[in-house]
Amino acid sequence: MRTSLHGSNCGDSCCLRVENLSVQIGNDVILKDASLHVHCGEMVALIGPNGAGKSTFLKAVLGQQEHGGIIVFSAPGQRGKKPKIGYVPQSPQFDPGDPVTVADLFVCCMSKRPAFLGASKAMKQKILECLDRVHGVDLIDKRVGALSGGELQRVLLALALEPIPNILILDEPLSGVDVEGMSTLMDMLDEIRNTYDLSILMTTHDFSMLEKYADQVALINRGITALGTPEQVLSSPAFEQAFSRKGGAL
Amino acid sequence: MSIWYAICDALPVEMLHWDFMKNALLAILLMAPLFGIMSTMVVTGKMSFFSDALGHSAFTGIAIGTICGIAAPLWAAVLFSILFAVLFSYVRSRSNHAADTLIGVFSSTAVALGIFVATLGGDSFTKYNQYLIGDILSITPAEIGALALILVFVISFWVISSNRLTLTAIYPQLASSRGIRVGLSQTVYTVAIAITVTLTISSVGLLILNSLMVLPAAASRNVSKNLKQYHLFSVVFSLIAGILGLVVSFYLGSSAGAAISLSLAAIFGISFCFRGRCK
Numbered sequence: 001m002r003t004s005l006h007g008s009n010c011g012d013s014c015c016l017r018v019e020n021l022s023v024q025i026g027n028d029v030i031l032k033d034a035s036l037h038v039h040c041g042e043m044v045a046l047i048g049p050n051g052a053g054k055s056t057f058l059k060a061v062l063g064q065q066e067h068g069g070i071i072v073f074s075a076p077g078q079r080g081k082k083p084k085i086g087y088v089p090q091s092p093q094f095d096p097g098d099p100v101t102v103a104d105l106f107v108c109c110m111s112k113r114p115a116f117l118g119a120s121k122a123m124k125q126k127i128l129e130c131l132d133r134v135h136g137v138d139l140i141d142k143r144v145g146a147l148s149g150g151e152l153q154r155v156l157l158a159l160a161l162e163p164i165p166n167i168l169i170l171d172e173p174l175s176g177v178d179v180e181g182m183s184t185l186m187d188m189l190d191e192i193r194n195t196y197d198l199s200i201l202m203t204t205h206d207f208s209m210l211e212k213y214a215d216q217v218a219l220i221n222r223g224i225t226a227l228g229t230p231e232q233v234l235s236s237p238a239f240e241q242a243f244s245r246k247g248g249a250l
Numbered sequence: 251m252s253i254w255y256a257i258c259d260a261l262p263v264e265m266l267h268w269d270f271m272k273n274a275l276l277a278i279l280l281m282a283p284l285f286g287i288m289s290t291m292v293v294t295g296k297m298s299f300f301s302d303a304l305g306h307s308a309f310t311g312i313a314i315g316t317i318c319g320i321a322a323p324l325w326a327a328v329l330f331s332i333l334f335a336v337l338f339s340y341v342r343s344r345s346n347h348a349a350d351t352l353i354g355v356f357s358s359t360a361v362a363l364g365i366f367v368a369t370l371g372g373d374s375f376t377k378y379n380q381y382l383i384g385d386i387l388s389i390t391p392a393e394i395g396a397l398a399l400i401l402v403f404v405i406s407f408w409v410i411s412s413n414r415l416t417l418t419a420i421y422p423q424l425a426s427s428r429g430i431r432v433g434l435s436q437t438v439y440t441v442a443i444a445i446t447v448t449l450t451i452s453s454v455g456l457l458i459l460n461s462l463m464v465l466p467a468a469a470s471r472n473v474s475k476n477l478k479q480y481h482l483f484s485v486v487f488s489l490i491a492g493i494l495g496l497v498v499s500f501y502l503g504s505s506a507g508a509a510i511s512l513s514l515a516a517i518f519g520i521s522f523c524f525r526g527r528c529k
Contacts, residue, residue, distance in 0.1 A: 062427065064426070064427070087427045089421075089423035089424055089427050090423065092420070092421045092423065092424070094420060094421070095420070097471055098294065098420060098471075099470075099471055099474035099475060099476055099477060099479065099480040100416070100420055100476070100477060101475065101476045101477075103476070104416075104476055104477045105417075105420075105421075107413065108413040108414075108416050108417040109413075109417060109424070109428060111413070112413075114408065114409050114412050114413055115412065115413055115416060115477045115478075116290075116408075116412060116477045116478055116480070116481040117478065118476075118477075118478040141475075141476075143475065143476075144420070156424070159424075
């Protein structure tokens with residue numbers, strides 16, 4: 001477990017600094033004064049009840065949501081350069097009948113050559129390299145609608161890892177993945193952050209993986225109501241209050 | 251056109267002795283890839299009801315053009331369809347209604363307006379029958395030229411925008427997270443559908459036009475594994491049905507549009523039987 005630094009003077013070790021983030025839509029305050037520091041190489045999990053503001057927090061970080069407060073990214077050793085962000089949105093419900101393969105999805109995302117002409121040899125090689133990072137080379141010709149939850153997450157992860165980002169942001173990567181697939185996926189995320197020395201910020205509803213994999217957990221409930229190691233947050237009064245009122249998401 | 255006529259004359263095919271059949275065949279050869287390509291996105295983007303509504307709006311445009319005494323009511327229809335498509339996109343992006351509800355609103359309004367305008371002052375509706383049934387045998391070289399132009403435009407647009415449109419249709423969150431803004435592409439696409447539908451309405455007929463916009467890709471989807479096959483089969487099915495329909499209508503004396511639609515329906519039926527084996 002890495003030591004979690006949290007404070008205003010993280011220096012070079014801070015990959016993402018969020019200070020007093022507030023989001024208000026109409027009269028509804030979605031988030032208020034949420035502050036979080038994600039350090040380089042750290043895995044941070046955002047947890048909270050449904051509608052607590054987790055996805056809004058990620059959208060604000062990604063610049064897709066108007067907000068108050070400060071959000072600063074910094075790439076380690078690359079002061080002044082724009083850090084690369086890899087993003088895995090929530091899994092879609094692909095239509096099982098859509099004739100779109102994993103290779104087509106990559107071409108649509110990464111190439112100017114129209115996907116209906118098929119992938120060029122160079123593009124196919126690149127797709128295989130990307131899929132190899134998530135041990136998914138065999139998925140290249142599978143239709144996206146035929147992928148299992150775990151396979152789909154690996155494909156989306158492979159897309160987010162090209163180019164290799166400084167910070168990887170995942171929205172509910174474990175939803176729709178079976179228990180065995182969850183361990184495989186979390187092991188893979190752990191391996192990826194160690195291999196590429198990147199930070200990971202993810203939302204999740206599954207707390208069983210937190211102690212083993214997360215360095216820091218932030219409980220979001222219209223703001224950050226608990227922050228610390230998984231043990232600290234899962235045993236906090238704020239955690240009990242958030243989930244007992246909602247009927248227990250555990 | 252003279253080169254095309256010479257090619258047809260050189261072919262030992264009886265039905266190509268007549269100029270109207272030569273025109274019709276050329277029109278089919280241009281229309282088939284046009285519908286084949288466009289139908290892929292109509293089906294992937296779940297817009298089949300929308301393209302049907304555009305056909306209705308085109309009819310309204312023709313009625314308005316006729317009543318206003320415009321020399322070529324077809325161009326009035328093109329303008330009205332574009333207006334319809336842009337207005338629909340605008341309302342859809344600013345409304346919390348489901349797309350099919352809004353399409354119902356626009357479609358029924360367009361039809362009602364078309365019939366209202368067409369029958370103003372006790373006018374007979376009969377003169378509009380050609381737009382309901384269509385007659386490809388009366389297509390003019392000028393209309394064929396317009397079809398060729400729109401085909402070139404659609405292919406160019408497809409090469410530039412199809413990746414972004416496909417990604418947005420199947421996974422909008424990923425598209426927006428990658429900075430893909432498809433507002434303009436989607437508007438151009440709906441305008442392209444509007445123009446295609448309007449230009450072909452008098453040849454194919456409003457009542458069956460939408461089958462050409464949906465069936466090629468629907469049949470292709472049954473047997474395609476990837477986007478390349480999806481587009482290829484859609485165009486090939488469209489071509490086969492177009493030529494087959496024209497031949498059948500020539501020898502049986504039926505409406506060509508209806509024969510083409512039925513051919514496509516037959517291809518869909520056959521592809522449906524093979525759907526499990528090809529994927």
